[in-house]
Amino acid sequence: MSDREQPAAHLDLDDLDRKLIAALQIDGRTPFSTLATDLGVSASSVRYRVQRLQDSGLFQIVGIANPLNIGFDRLALIGIRCEPGTGPQVCEALVELAETSYVVLTSGGFDVMVEVVCRDIDHYTDLMFNTLQRVPGVVSTESFFVLQAHKLAYGWGVGNIA
Template identity: 65%
Template sequence: MAAPFEMDDIDRRIIAALQVDGRRSFQRLADDLGVPASSVRYRTKRLEDAGILQIVGIANPLAIGFDRLAMIGIRVTPGTARSVCAALAELPETSYVIHTTGRFDVMAEVICEDVPHFIDMLNGRIAAITGVVSTESFFVLEAHKLSYGWGVGSVRPAIEEPGGV
C-alpha cells in the first residue's frame, strides 16, 4: 500500500494558482510563490504523478459542436459499481463518472453530438455494460456555473486575476 500523499502550503498554492491559469509558467509560479522554479517543476510533477493534479484545456462543448450534455443516473447490480464506473470511464462521451449513494449507484456526465448519438451511447453502449440495471437521463438545458477552482481549502492563489478569484 502506498504511503498517504502529504501536501503542504506550497503544494496547495501551486494547485490554486494553476486552477486560475493552467498555462502559468513554472518561473512565474516560482516568482509569485518565492521559491525556485525547480521546486515548482518538481512539486507539479509529483502532484501529477500522484493523481492529485491534472492540467488540461477545458472547452465549452456547446460552443464546439456538441448539442447534448446530460447527467445519467445509473442503478447497478450490487457489487458491480466499480466495474461499471471503470467501463463508463472508458467511453469517450463521459466527462465525469462517480460512484455515489442515494437513488443511483453511479452518476455519469456525457457529452454527445446530437440526439441519435446520445441514443446510441445510452441504449447501445451503456446498457450493454455488465451490471447496469437501469438508467435515468437528465439533459442539461443551461450551465450556470462550471468551476474547477476547488480542492485546496482557503488557500488563495499566488497572484489573483483582475476581479478576484
C-alpha cells in the first residue's frame, strides 16, 4: 500500500460526519464556515470533524480531472490474471506505478482490475510490455480502452446534506 493510501481506522460515523462527507464530496472547497452554517454547528466542530476523518484515512479531499480533457490520450481498464496466490502482491506493485489511478483485487474472470492513464499509445504500449506484464505474478492482461468518460464521480452512500 502506498503512502498516499493508508488503511482507514475504524470510526463510528454519526449523522454530522455523514453530512460533512456528503457536502465535501459535492464541493471539497466549501469553507468550514459555510458548512457550519448549513449544518447548524460551530466552524470549530466542522474543522475538528474533517481533520479527524482525514487523519483516520477514511476521507481525503482531492481534485478530480477528466484525463481525456487535460491532454492524456489513453485511459484504459485492464483485467489481469495472476499466478495463484499472487494477486495481493501484484496489487502492491501496481499501486506504485504513476500511471495507475485505480487498483483492486477482484473475484471472477480477473484477479486484479486496474485503471491506467497514459499520454498516448506509445506510453501505453511501453507501460504494458515493459512494466505491467513484467510484474512478478502477472500471467495475462486484457485491455478495455475508454472511448468517452461520461461520469467520473466519487460520492458514495453517505446520504444527503439536507
